[in-house]
Amino acid sequence: MDRLFELNAFIAVAEAGGFSAAARHTGTSQPVISKAVAALEKRLGVSLLNRSTRKVSVTDQGRRYYERMRPLVEAMEEAESEATSRLNQASGLLRISAPATFGRLHVLPVIPELLLRNPGLEIDLILADDMRNMVEDGIDLAVRIGATNERDAVVRRFAVTPIVCAGSQSYFRRHGIPKSPADLAHHNCLLFRGQRDSSSWPLRDLNGRDHIVVSGNLSSNSIETIRAAVLSGVGIGMMTQASLMGELSDREVITVLEEFATAVRDVSLVWPKRHHVPARLRLATDFLADAIGRRLADRTSKIQPPESRTGSPR
Numbered sequence: 001m002d003r004l005f006e007l008n009a010f011i012a013v014a015e016a017g018g019f020s021a022a023a024r025h026t027g028t029s030q031p032v033i034s035k036a037v038a039a040l041e042k043r044l045g046v047s048l049l050n051r052s053t054r055k056v057s058v059t060d061q062g063r064r065y066y067e068r069m070r071p072l073v074e075a076m077e078e079a080e081s082e083a084t085s086r087l088n089q090a091s092g093l094l095r096i097s098a099p100a101t102f103g104r105l106h107v108l109p110v111i112p113e114l115l116l117r118n119p120g121l122e123i124d125l126i127l128a129d130d131m132r133n134m135v136e137d138g139i140d141l142a143v144r145i146g147a148t149n150e151r152d153a154v155v156r157r158f159a160v161t162p163i164v165c166a167g168s169q170s171y172f173r174r175h176g177i178p179k180s181p182a183d184l185a186h187h188n189c190l191l192f193r194g195q196r197d198s199s200s201w202p203l204r205d206l207n208g209r210d211h212i213v214v215s216g217n218l219s220s221n222s223i224e225t226i227r228a229a230v231l232s233g234v235g236i237g238m239m240t241q242a243s244l245m246g247e248l249s250d251r252e253v254i255t256v257l258e259e260f261a262t263a264v265r266d267v268s269l270v271w272p273k274r275h276h277v278p279a280r281l282r283l284a285t286d287f288l289a290d291a292i293g294r295r296l297a298d299r300t301s302k303i304q305p306p307e308s309r310t311g312s313p314r
Helices: 005-016 019-026 028-044 058-082 099-117 171-174 181-186 224-229 245-249 278-301
Strands: 049-051 056-058 090-097 121-127 141-145 151-167 189-192 236-240 253-256 264-272
Touching: 005 028, 005 049, 005 058, 019 028, 049 224, 056 058, 056 253, 090 099, 099 121, 099 141, 099 224, 099 278, 141 278, 151 171, 151 224, 151 278, 171 253, 189 224, 224 236, 245 253, 245 278, 264 278
Parallel strands: 090 121, 090 141, 189 236
Antiparallel strands: 049 056, 141 264, 151 236, 151 253, 151 264
């Protein structure tokens, strides 16, 4: 059996997390993939994979082998692209992760253009609010909101988004608009548990305190849940402006306490450090930074200034 095919089969299984998934990604049958990996292990004399009836995982030796061989395979793929003058396009599988709400609103809408420009590219888009481990989950590129301190990773910050305190017009008609952070004690504040302390909001009050303790009848580990509750008039939420841009520009939701909410969050693209960065990762990173950055800037310009939105809701 061809040694390169064996290697590619192993890489596919390691990245997909199983033989069946690897077969689907490569367009090959599961028995062929299994036979190729077994042949590679026999030739090397080591076990690269732990097999069980429920899942397949990479052994320590398999992880080291993968980390050494994956860049070589990527270099070969790029050399072939260069030889056939296809460096202006990306090809191959790219796993991208993003926070669920931000990904739905700002990443997913630009993916079709990326695929149209690069017909050979395959995107596996993972939307989740929990922080994914890029190496363990086989993620090539991650969109991160907020500070990033991941080891062995490259961080490209391309935008910032303010943290806003917001509620719907209907909620403020019923309960009034808070004029200071202290007023939040009399409001239903919706808590996103993705924060380190969800009940402590980054608001600088008149006494110089940087955080205000709030409470409410709804908390969730999903920003999508908090967003939906804000839109439904349940209470006030604190989240990034990027999570509410359409509603803010359409006046469905208004922000409050702008002079006290001064925190911002970086928007970054993060990928694992490696000796060789494949062309598809470079091209996708440049495209997403430009497309998402322009999208955020365009939506921000359409949001009315705070002083025109903090009066009595209509």
